[in-house]
Amino acid sequence: MSEDEFRAALSRFTAGVVLVTAHDPEEGPRGEDVGMTATAFMSVSLDPPLVMVSVRNGSRMDELLERQPHWAVSVLSDGQRHIAGRFAMKGRISDRLLFEDMSVVRGEHTGAPLAVGALATLECRTEQRVTAGDHTLVVARVLAAAAPAAEGGPLTYFRGRYRTLG
Numbered sequence: 158m159s160e161d162e163f164r165a166a167l168s169r170f171t172a173g174v175v176l177v178t179a180h181d182p183e184e185g186p187r188g189e190d191v192g193m194t195a196t197a198f199m200s201v202s203l204d205p206p207l208v209m210v211s212v213r214n215g216s217r218m219d220e221l222l223e224r225q226p227h228w229a230v231s232v233l234s235d236g237q238r239h240i241a242g243r244f245a246m247k248g249r250i251s252d253r254l255l256f257e258d259m260s261v262v263r264g265e266h267t268g269a270p271l272a273v274g275a276l277a278t279l280e281c282r283t284e285q286r287v288t289a290g291d292h293t294l295v296v297a298r299v300l301a302a303a304a305p306a307a308e309g310g311p312l313t314y315f316r317g318r319y320r321t322l323g
């Protein structure tokens with residue numbers, strides 16, 4: 158199987174889009190927030206409540222989650238495509254300006270920024286890390302979950318493009 162065949166097949170799997178966030182206390186005098194757009198996110202277990210995200214080895218988020226067990230997930234709505242786009246840009250130096258430009262609240266369990274207007278937010282603490290090829294599966298316990306936005310549909314990703322339902 159070629160890489161193109163693999164990519165083409167998997168691009169037909171429709172995924173919801175989340176923003177994974179964490180606070181890096183070691184960056185700068187007051188720490189710094191870091192975000193990463195992800196589709197490789199899933200719910201894993203109900204009892205205990207576990208979720209998982211697959212993070213590319215060597216990425217900024219991977220480096221941070223190696224030492225920061227507390228992180229958060231914002232399930233993006235169809236009105237938050239611009240957020241997904243920004244937090245997927247390669248080779249970013251800092252996410253400070255990206256966060257300055259959007260509305261966030263700080264998660265009380267994790268200190269991670271949660272996107273206002275997200276369909277749902279989860280605060281998590283890593284329980285297990287599994288190296289899987291060029292990614293690491295980060296399995297985490299859900300410390301808090303909220304579904305604040307009652308209206309609005311999900312942001313999805315299918316065949317290399319952001320989509321909305323309906």
Ligand SMILES: Cc1cc2nc3c(=O)[nH]c(=O)nc-3n(C[C@H](O)[C@H](O)[C@H](O)COP(=O)(O)O)c2cc1C
Pocket residue numbers: 174192193194195196197198211212213215216217218244245246247248249314
């Ligand atoms: C739709 C979409 C989904 C993505 N899903 C993931 C993912 O699940 N895991 C991951 O590690 N990177 C994912 N990425 C890539 C990261 O968002 C991107 O590599 C990162 O933000 C750039 O930072 P870096 O230069 O440190 O990799 C995705 C990108 C896009 C556009």
